[in-house]
Amino acid sequence: MLTSTVENFPGFPEGIQGPELMERMKKQAETFGAKIILENAVSVLPVASNYELRTTNSSYVTRAVIVATGADTVWLGLPNEQRLIGKGVSSCAPCDAFFFKNKKVAVVGGGDSACEEALFLTKFATEVTIIHRRDALRASKIMQDRVKSNPKIKFLFNTEVIDVLGQDHVEGLTLKNLEPGPYNLATDGLFVAIGHKPNSGIFENVAELDEKGYALKPKFPGIFIAGDIADHTYKQAVTAAAFGCQAAMDAEKWLEDNSK
Numbered sequence: 001m002l003t004s005t006v007e008n009f010p011g012f013p014e015g016i017q018g019p020e021l022m023e024r025m026k027k028q029a030e031t032f033g034a035k036i037i038l039e040n041a042v043s044v045l046p047v048a049s050n051y052e053l054r055t056t057n058s059s060y061v062t063r064a065v066i067v068a069t070g071a072d073t074v075w076l077g078l079p080n081e082q083r084l085i086g087k088g089v090s091s092c093a094p095c096d097a098f099f100f101k102n103k104k105v106a107v108v109g110g111g112d113s114a115c116e117e118a119l120f121l122t123k124f125a126t127e128v129t130i131i132h133r134r135d136a137l138r139a140s141k142i143m144q145d146r147v148k149s150n151p152k153i154k155f156l157f158n159t160e161v162i163d164v165l166g167q168d169h170v171e172g173l174t175l176k177n178l179e180p181g182p183y184n185l186a187t188d189g190l191f192v193a194i195g196h197k198p199n200s201g202i203f204e205n206v207a208e209l210d211e212k213g214y215a216l217k218p219k220f221p222g223i224f225i226a227g228d229i230a231d232h233t234y235k236q237a238v239t240a241a242a243f244g245c246q247a248a249m250d251a252e253k254w255l256e257d258n259s260k
Contacts, residue, residue: 008237066248067223074194092235105128107190108192224250
């Protein structure tokens with residue numbers, strides 16, 4: 001819902017706007033009888049052999065629950081960051097790198113994810129600058145060796161991004177170094193790669209979570225987990241859809257095998 005043009009989902013050779021793709025999926029589900037309730041879930045509680053799903057407005061009792069609330073990008077919280085998402089600000093190089101062909105871009109972060117984003121961007125961009133607030137990368141040695149040996153990648157250490165510049169598209173960044181004061185860096189794009197936060201808080205009662213909040217496995221039968229809430233690696237719409245298919249088929253079989 002926060003993506004502009006989606007180029008990497010099968011069946012759309014010209015690309016499709018993220019919100020339009022979601023609306024099409026919604027209509028397709030409704031065609032086959034799905035009932036969609038637009039409420040915020042606040043808790044899931046096991047009750048006897050069922051589950052009580054509470055929302056901000058009401059509660060529902062169900063025999064099975066598919067947990068598919070995804071993971072949110074951890075953004076920088078800059079004044080103009082949210083306004084320019086889809087207009088040069090991104091959190092997904094495989095999704096948006098093509099739009100920065102022959103342009104200059106910056107990646108914020110110092111871990112493996114930031115290095116992977118930077119390496120992918122070098123396939124399209126002429127120059128990629130990794131900006132990290134510490135004095136050294138914290139990525140694995142093999143990832144550090146890859147980015148440091150790539151002639152298209154530059155580094156700004158001990159540096160923080162203060163804001164994104166531009167009205168209708170990204171034109172640059174305001175940076176802060178530990179020594180001099182704020183200064184500007186001309187760039188056509190900003191890729192934020194400082195991590196993801198799984199939307200898993202309300203499922204602690206029914207699923208085991210790891211130290212980062214990713215859902216590992218159900219605590220009870222009838223709970224099924226799908227998509228980015230459990231995905232440390234891929235974080236793509238197409239893989240999330242595949243995980244959703246698996247969870248739906250598993251839930252259907254479980255309901256048939258445990259029908260009263």
